[in-house]
Amino acid sequence: MQFAVIMVIVIIILFAFGWVCEVKSFRQNLRNKIRASYGQKPDMKSQVPDYKNAAIYYNLTKKDFPADELVDEITWEDLEMDRVFQRMNGTVSCAGEQLLYGWLHHLPKDRELLLQREKKIQYFDRHLKEREKSLLLLYSLRKDPVNYYLPEYMEQLEFQKIPFLLLCKLLLCSLIIMVLCAVLTKSTLLVTLAGIQFLINLTVYAFCKTKYEIQMEALYGIVRTVKTANTIFPFCQEAMGREEARKVTERLKSLKDISRMVLFLEQKKQVRMSGDMIALAGDYLTGAFMWDFILYDRTVRLLLQKNTSFLGLYRFVGEIDACISIASFRKSLDFYCVPEFTSERILEAERIYHPLLAHAVPNDFRLRRNIVLTGSNASGKSTFIKAVAVNLILGQSIHTCMARKINMPNILVLTSMAVRDDVLSGESYYIREIRYLKRMLERSMGEHPVFCGIDEILRGTNTAERIGASLSVLSYLNKRNCILMTATHDLELAEALSENFENYHFCENVADGDVLFDYKLHRGISKTRNALCLLKTMGFPEEIVQEAERRCKSVNKAI
Secondary structure: HHHHHHHHHHHHHHHHHHOOOOHHHHHHHHHHHHHHHOOOOOOOOOOOHHHHHHOOOHHHHHHOOOHEEEEOHHHHHHOOOOHHHHHHHHOOOHHHHHHHHHHHHEOOHHHHHHHHHHHHHHHHHHHHHHHHHHHHHHHHHOOOHHHHHHHHHOOOOHHHHOHHHHHHHHHHHHHHHHHHHHHHOHHHHHHHHHHHHHHHHHHHHHHHHHHHHHHHHHHHHHHHHHHHHHHHHHHHHOOOOOOHHHHHHHHHOHHHHHHHHHHHHHHHHHHHHHHHHHHHHHHHHOOOOOOHHHHHHHHHHHHHHHHHHHHHHHHHHHHHHHHHHHHHHHHHHHOOOOOOEEOOOEEEEEOOOOOOOOOOEEEEEOOOOEEEEEOOOOHHHHHHHHHHHHHHHHHHHHEEHHHOOOOOOOOOEEEOOOOEOOOOOOHHHHHHHHHHHHHHHHHHHOOOOOEEEEEEEOOOOOOHHHHHHHHHHHHHHHHOOEEEEEEEOOOOHHHHHHOOOOEEEOOEEEEEEEEEOOOOOOOOOOOOOOHHHHHHOOOOOHHHHHHOOOOOHHHHHHH
């Protein structure tokens, strides 16, 4: 007998030791992974990001910000900001991913907000120990699909209450009364009635449990977020302001009760997942007393009073994750700078480049007047405008620019670049483009300055009307509160605007039948064209090339 007891104890000890070693090994592997991935460029080809889930928090909160602080959908699509987000997204939690996605849409006028963000970014870049501990804790939140919907769940909390709560309480009271009466009287009839009541309760529990499984999961996600905020807080206080730390402390205190209440439900969930038949039987036995639903409803009602506190902690946890991701993104760049803001309508940069280009060619420029860009096809005009626009967004949202130095105003960014026909709405290319331009005209009338990036203005119509209308639109914008950068193939348009606009161009060299681009910004209007040369380079039949050259000469003579 003693030998059997000793063997059981030894087996338990070995099992516990193995479990501890496994956990320790897992945490060490995770720590190594965290350390190795910091400052590395993500493999964007292997990633399959879910932008829809990443956007949930932003879509819920964007109503709280002024319209002239938000990057609109047209600009976001034009600049391929989803790919820019993917390039910098090293977050490990849903909250971090959603906060980072939302930050890239918001260009706050409040400089203090950016300075607070910068303080956290620098803190986690310089403190390896605190960064790794924070990321280990953030990993526990995971990127489970249900966790992305926590902000939406909290937004709709009023509708998450149990509608049949009164029925649950009646069934609970009936079962307790029946069981007590049966035990006290030992009546066969009452025992039978108690058994029937138990089966009724069990049926209701089994039927409703499946329906409320997702809501239960949301509660577990809420508790995990609160726990993570509680354990991560000590590592972050140094990076926070006194007022921010005070608010986090208050929010953690106010949500203590919720953590305790949901602990029972979370333990039951772990039991169900274990697959232990005895444990599963126990789950249904306690479920027949409707305690799960009653406790769930009590938690939801308490959360209704603490809604603001939870969302504050959700933001706090997400900000830590997002700031570490930004710090890692900075480390992965060839070079970057923190923007210098000016109250004047001036934009100047040294060695500015686009974050998505593997071998980007940096450029310098100083914009005192609005700019017209000319140049041949594929010479770099559109990419340069995108580089400037993307850097204006990143400078104001995550305090990070791909340049050696940049001076910029706080400015709304609007573009009209990747215009396409919309078959579903029946809008032609030209209709969509003038709609895009109209929003620029409207925004430029306000007090807040606007950056307008336009590629090939009004190319959806004939040459004469295009040049006339473009000249009018651009001259009108030049008088408004905006910084304007437009690219065009129409040299006549560039010359007509040269009195009030600065002219820059990109050029190329033709050698041995090949077209070579330097992607450098040059002053003045482009004097070269390469469309016909590209036909030849790409292997078009000589007959087509010669006929094109002949027709081009005829058109030029006519003009």
